[in-house]
Amino acid sequence: MWVQAEVFLQTLVSGLLLGGLYALIGIGMTLILGVMKIINLTHGQLMMVAMYLAFWLFTLFGIDPYLSLLIVPPLMFAFGMGIQKFLVNPVLRVESILPHNQVILTVGIGMVLQNLATLFFTSDYRSIPVGYASTVWYLTDLWRDSPVELSFSLPWVVSFMLAVVITLMLWFFLAKTDTGKSIRATAQDRDAAMLMGVHVGWMRVITFGLGSALVAAAGCLFIPIYYLFPALGSQFTLIAFVITILGGLGSTIGAILGGLLLGVFESMTATYVGMGWAPAGRFVVFVAALVFLPGGVASLLKRRKLGK
Amino acid sequence: MLEIKNINVFYGDLQVLWDVSFQVEPGEIVALIGANGAGKSTTLRTISGLLRPKSGEVTLDGQPLHSLEPYDLITLGIAHVPEARRLFVEMTVEENLDMGSLRGPAKLKRKETKEMVFSLFPRLSERRRQQSGTLSGGEQQMLAIGRGLMGLPKVIMFDEPSLGLAPILVGEIFEIIKRIREEGKTVLIVEQNVRQTLAIADRAYVLETGKVTMAGKGRDMLNDEHVKAAYLGV
Structure with a gap:
């Protein structure tokens, strides 16, 4: 009995730790979706680029990936702003038969990034040999009489905590600063925001930068616990997409809950169905969300708030 | 003029x-x-x-x-109180008012102007932390007007x-x-x-x-x- 509970709790813990990082990825995509009304299908590729940056910072200069959190996200912020300003904005102005040609543009950017990465860095799997990679804490170390034994991998816990801190910082920015409020206002009603004196074009650029910086931060947090290869981008674009659908398009809290949910679900699938089945579990969640909860987690929250 | x-x-x-x-x-x-x-x-x-x-x-x-x-x-x-109010429905009453005073001298006087708007519409003051989408139609219109006034037009x-x-x-x-x-x-x-x-x-x-x-x-x-x-x- 205790053994089963132990397995379950351990799975839950791993799922939540993974989910925290997923949430960070999902928030970036959902922010861009909210303001631009487009799905950024190069989101995972941006994370891949960020991970290579962190990888080379470590390999060439010995900068710890957690320390590169101070370097890589700002660089990717600028990179994201550039994508919006020089690639997406010109496409926005084109009248075309395809209503969402910006989305197709993001797919193209993703392909270019992935192939450039393959060209320069080969498709080898890489990882960073950080000293603390296999450090583990045990619950019994902290609580001697605990009836169950759980293990916590140090880099997973640190990455999760940092993801929480970054999410809180983002929340503060969006809730308390004028720029943050302007971003939310642009997402809710573009014309009304313009009447309030919001420079909507600039908000788009900032938002794309912010979304890129967030996923870049997630990349820095992933690299001590994950391996890196160019095609990892498309895998994470899909994950971000599933989280965004699961959370309810454009909702930040939805993306957080969606990320946690997906993390737990994948972890459960891996434990109880089989290691290789986690991606399958991901798509079960995706289809189930589309069929049974089209508005995502956000629609549940909204229903409660309005008392319906 | x-x-x-x-x-x-x-x-x-x-x-x-x-x-x-x-x-x-x-x-x-x-x-x-x-x-x-x-x-x-x-x-x-x-x-x-x-x-x-x-x-x-x-x-x-x-x-x-x-x-x-x-x-x-x-x-x-110049302030424009648009048709159908066009509030930021997922923001609170107070945040909507903040949005009205983003630019220029209005930003510096935000606090005073807000108190002025609240004295003009006491009902908004009671609901300042409520999400604007949950206000009644009349309250929403008052908020839209208040938001326009926040820019000191x-x-x-x-x-x-x-x-x-x-x-x-x-x-x-x-x-x-x-x-x-x-x-x-x-x-x-x-x-x-x-x-x-x-x-x-x-x-x-x-x-x-x-x-x-x-x-x-x-x-x-x-x-x-x-x-x-x-x-x-x-």
């Missing part, structure tokens, strides 16, 4: 406004009346820069507005402020507009509620299929045979 000179405005190839001209003097309440689709909202949207006139000009105290970016207009002292434009409100609230909104004028603001109002609008307006212009067809004092218009037949249903 606010002068609109021969503007021609198009939606794509479709011309909506034809040589529309009128002006609003300091301290006046000026009304634009007309049927659905006559171009009233289009006129306001052109003044606030959401639409560009193909020709003609819009000036405020002699300064041309039609060449400015819409997000800079608010700093010149010289000219405030109202687009259908009484739309969808219960008759008792309609009266309240018109009282508030009168009070706003008494506090020294200039008002341009677009309304389908012609009788009540003409009662508070100093002057009015009639817009028909994108052209100004009549101009005159508010009270005179109330007694005009054409206006009576077309808009007052008498």
Whole structure:
């Protein structure tokens, strides 16, 4: 009995730790979706680029990936702003038969990034040999009489905590600063925001930068616990997409809950169905969300708030 | 003060406004009346820069507005309370008011202006932390007006402020507009509620299929045979 509970709790813990990082990825995509009304299908590729940056910072200069959190996200912020300003904005102005040609543009950017990465860095799997990679804490170390034994991998816990801190910082920015409020206002009603004196074009650029910086931060947090290869981008674009659908398009809290949910679900699938089945579990969640909860987690929250 | 000179405005190839001209003097309440689709909202949207006139000009105290970016207009002292309120429904009452004072000197005076708005609309003060989408229709309109006032405008434009409100609230909104004028603001109002609008307006212009067809004092218009037949249903 205790053994089963132990397995379950351990799975839950791993799922939540993974989910925290997923949430960070999902928030970036959902922010861009909210303001631009487009799905950024190069989101995972941006994370891949960020991970290579962190990888080379470590390999060439010995900068710890957690320390590169101070370097890589700002660089990717600028990179994201550039994508919006020089690639997406010109496409926005084109009248075309395809209503969402910006989305197709993001797919193209993703392909270019992935192939450039393959060209320069080969498709080898890489990882960073950080000293603390296999450090583990045990619950019994902290609580001697605990009836169950759980293990916590140090880099997973640190990455999760940092993801929480970054999410809180983002929340503060969006809730308390004028720029943050302007971003939310642009997402809710573009014309009304313009009447309030919001420079909507600039908000788009900032938002794309912010979304890129967030996923870049997630990349820095992933690299001590994950391996890196160019095609990892498309895998994470899909994950971000599933989280965004699961959370309810454009909702930040939805993306957080969606990320946690997906993390737990994948972890459960891996434990109880089989290691290789986690991606399958991901798509079960995706289809189930589309069929049974089209508005995502956000629609549940909204229903409660309005008392319906 | 606010002068609109021969503007021609198009939606794509479709011309909506034809040589529309009128002006609003300091301290006046000026009304634009007309049927659905006559171009009233289009006129306001052109003044606030959401639409560009193909020709003609819009000036405020002699300064041309039609060449400015819409997000800079608010700093010149023009506020637009849009049709259907267009609140930021997922933000609180207070955040919506903050959004009204993003730019220029209004930002520095945000706290004082907010207290002024709350004293004008005590009900908003009680609900300052409530999400604006959950307010009643009347409260939402008050918030939209309050948000417009937050920018410390010289000219405030109202687009259908009484739309969808219960008759008792309609009266309240018109009282508030009168009070706003008494506090020294200039008002341009677009309304389908012609009788009540003409009662508070100093002057009015009639817009028909994108052209100004009549101009005159508010009270005179109330007694005009054409206006009576077309808009007052008498």
